[in-house]
Amino acid sequence: MTKALKLDPAGCHEVLVNSGARVIIDMDDLRLKGLWFSIFDDNPNNISAAIMSRLTDTTQKKGRGITKGISVRKKIKKIQNRKLDITIHPRRNRIVGENAAEFKTEASAILKQHEPMQYARWKKNPTDRKKMLWLAMKQKFNLQENVEIKKVVFQQLNRQYRSLRHKLHDHYAKNKDDEKILEQPPDGITEVSDRNKRNRDKLKMAHTCGTKSIAQYCYEERDLETGQEPTRTSTWMKTRFSNKKKDWIDDASREAYEDIMKLQNEGGVDTEGPVSEDEAFIKVLGPEKPSRLRGCGDGLKPPSKRGESINQELSKENEELRKQADADRECLKRGLERS
Numbered sequence: 537m538t539k540a541l542k543l544d545p546a547g548c549h550e551v552l553v554n555s556g557a558r559v560i561i562d563m564d565d566l567r568l569k570g571l572w573f574s575i576f577d578d579n580p581n582n583i584s585a586a587i588m589s590r591l592t593d594t595t596q597k598k599g600r601g602i603t604k605g606i607s608v609r610k611k612i613k614k615i616q617n618r619k620l621d622i623t624i625h626p627r628r629n630r631i632v633g634e635n636a637a638e639f640k641t642e643a644s645a646i647l648k649q650h651e652p653m654q655y656a657r658w659k660k661n662p663t664d665r666k667k668m669l670w671l672a673m674k675q676k677f678n679l680q681e682n683v684e685i686k687k688v689v690f691q692q693l694n695r696q697y698r699s700l701r702h703k704l705h706d707h708y709a710k711n712k713d714d715e716k717i718l719e720q721p722p723d724g725i726t727e728v729s730d731r732n733k734r735n736r737d738k739l740k741m742a743h744t745c746g747t748k749s750i751a752q753y754c755y756e757e758r759d760l761e762t763g764q765e766p767t768r769t770s771t772w773m774k775t776r777f778s779n780k781k782k783d784w785i786d787d788a789s790r791e792a793y794e795d796i797m798k799l800q801n802e803g804g805v806d807t808e809g810p811v812s813e814d815e816a817f818i819k820v821l822g823p824e825k826p827s828r829l830r831g832c833g834d835g836l837k838p839p840s841k842r843g844e845s846i847n848q849e850l851s852k853e854n855e856e857l858r859k860q861a862d863a864d865r866e867c868l869k870r871g872l873e874r875s
Contacts, residue, residue, distance in 0.1 A: 608620070608676055611638060612676065620677050621677075622679070623755070625751045630688070631688060631752075632752045633752075639673075639677060639692065642677070643696045644699075646669060646672045650668065651665065651669065653700065653704060658690075669693060670690075741776065741786055741792065742785055744775055744776060744777070744778055744785060745775050750771065750832060753771070754832075769796055769800070769813055769816075773793055775831075792820050799811050800813060817831065
């Protein structure tokens with residue numbers, strides 16, 4: 537293909553263009569700009585015409601290009617190349633605050649650049665690969681070598697990994713017909729698909745947060761003076777009521793909110809007056825799951841039965857100690873009065 541001109545794919549070449557001028561063409565630069573194939577022709581005039589046509593063509597869009605995390609670099613540059621600080625919600629164990637979006641962006645960029653997508657689950661990723669991703673994130677963010685912090689970071693990488701695999705799946709499915717897709721099912725995909733379908737069918741109530749976590753929403757809505765975050769009831773309403781439509785996103789969410797408010801204000805037929813917020817949620821939505829509090833997203837967990845038992849024992853011991861201290865104080869007071 538290049539026999540007549542003997543072009544060196546790694547070198548620079550002087551080419552005569554139609555105007556009679558001579559220009560130096562860097563082959564590496566052409567390859568990076570997508571012009572590589574334009575210069576492979578035995579006829580010098582054709583080469584000149586092809587190069588000038590491609591260099592002057594303004595109709596072809598450049599495209600988005602490879603994700604490089606440029607927005608994160610710019611933000612780091614603005615603060616004199618210091619690493620970005622992150623805030624981890626103390627109770628929800630989610631990354632929130634000013635740099636939460638940048639953290640997600642960088643996590644996605646690093647996964648796209650360095651992480652192979654062949655693992656069906658994040659937990660199947662080798663330990664050394666996870667360590668490499670951790671070190672890559674530490675280059676841009678202030679992350680302490682702490683077990684709990686690593687856990688939160690890897691949880692976020694897990695979410696980004698699942699999201700990227702889902703996008704790849706959509707692209708794959710869009711560009712192949714159904715018959716070809718069905719001919720190449722991954723191992724165990726049928727069981728996973730059936731389980732996910734059953735779980736999706738059980739979902740009766742959604743929220744309006746989109747990609748923003750409920751933890752981030754609560755952090756943004758907190759009282760800046762006291763640090764107090766919205767209540768569970770308030771969070772339930774604001775994350776399930778569409779401001780655009782001026783209506784609840786589904787009837788189930790609206791009915792649950794009304795029942796929860798009624799129990800807190802008036803109580804129910806089986807209660808002696810109003811009940812606490814947590815009790816109202818349990819009565820309306822059922823017992824809490826061990827892994828999360830309803831309406832609060834990831835991170836917050838209900839107290840375990842063992843924890844409740846320990847707290848009750850500690851409260852009982854504290855009460856006994858308090859009574860004993862009161863009795864000792866009273867005894868000492870009487871002794872002083874006699875003397």
